[in-house]
Amino acid sequence: AQSVTQLDSHVSVSEGTPVLLRCNYSSSYSPSLFWYVQHPNKGLQLLLKYTSAATLVKGINGFEAEFKKSETSFHLTKPSAHMSDAAEYFCVVRGNNAGNMLTFGGGTRLMVKP
Amino acid sequence: DSGVTQTPKHLITATGQRVTLRCSPRSGDLSVYWYQQSLDQGLQFLIQYYNGEERAKGNILERFSAQQFPDLHSELNLSSLELGDSALYFCASSGRLGSYEQYFGPGTRLTVT
Numbered sequence: 001a002q003s004v005t006q007l008d009s010h011v012s013v014s015e016g017t018p019v020l021l022r023c024n025y026s027s028s029y030s031p032s033l034f035w036y037v038q039h040p041n042k043g044l045q046l047l048l049k050y051t052s053a054a055t056l057v058k059g060i061n062g063f064e065a066e067f068k069k070s071e072t073s074f075h076l077t078k079p080s081a082h083m084s085d086a087a088e089y090f091c092v093v094r095g096n097n098a099g100n101m102l103t104f105g106g107g108t109r110l111m112v113k114p
Numbered sequence: 115d116s117g118v119t120q121t122p123k124h125l126i127t128a129t130g131q132r133v134t135l136r137c138s139p140r141s142g143d144l145s146v147y148w149y150q151q152s153l154d155q156g157l158q159f160l161i162q163y164y165n166g167e168e169r170a171k172g173n174i175l176e177r178f179s180a181q182q183f184p185d186l187h188s189e190l191n192l193s194s195l196e197l198g199d200s201a202l203y204f205c206a207s208s209g210r211l212g213s214y215e216q217y218f219g220p221g222t223r224l225t226v227t
Contacts, residue, residue, distance in 0.1 A: 036218075043116065043204065044218040090157065100145060100208060101170050102216060104157035 002027040002093045006105035014113045019063075019078040021108045023091030026072065032094035033074045034102070035065055039087045047089075050074060061085070086112045117141065118219035120205050126225045132193040135222045139186055139207030145169070146188040147208075147216060148180055152201035163188055195226045 007022040025031055035047040048059025055067045065076045074091060091105040117140035127133055139146050148160040150173075159172035163182035174180075177195075182188045192199060202223050206216040 034215075043118075043220040044206075045116070046215060046217070049215060095170075100216070101147070101159040101162060101172055102149075102206075103159070106156050 004091045004093050004105040006108050010109045012111040013081045019081045021076040023074045025093050034092040035076050036090045037087050081112045083112050116217040118207050120219035120222050124223050131195050135190040137188045137205030143207035145208045147206040148190050149204040150201045200226045
């Protein structure tokens with residue numbers, strides 16, 4: 001079975017400062033990992049994905065994540081936060097069954113102060 | 115806009131009732147997934163259909179059922195509703211089996227009173 005743990009339930013940064021959202025995963029095989037973002041009262045939007053190609057993955061809106069197998073981590077970063085980045089972020093691992101089910105972390109709420 | 119549509123957007127109903135949530139996947143996508151998002155359980159996978167057939171099952175209650183129709187739209191049926199069923203229900207779709215990306219609809223917010 002696979003699982004993800006998001007180490008911070010809330011992160012607060014000032015606009016223009018770096019963002020770091022931490023995620024550790026557990027998987028008995030080489031995982032596919034994703035970050036999704038959920039803005040208030042909206043659906044989930046795919047930010048980026050890792051599927052065993054390059055370990056540094058670039059996503060939309062300036063976000064990127066690095067897959068580190070030795071640390072079983074997939075942290076999400078952004079060099080400079082924008083007010084519009086305020087949202088809930090989910091680290092997700094894909095199942096290795098006949099289907100394609102996703103297992104979600106508990107989420108990290110990112111707050112951006114002006 | 116992901117291309118996945120869900121109706122209705124909001125649903126308010128009483129305990130013991132039955133409701134049906136509808137999802138239309140992105141054009142060309144064969145797989146449909148249902149997820150439940152609640153405050154206490156977070157986001158949980160319920161069930162997946164691929165081209166009309168059930169493919170995988172997660173934490174779906176026996177009171178809940180789903181199906182995917184020949185035109186690939188899907189319906190999630192929730193019966194004997196309880197207060198604890200109040201949640202946001204998401205549908206997602208993806209392409210062929212093994213396609214890693216799932217695209218989510220805007221969700222249906224169910225409130226059971």
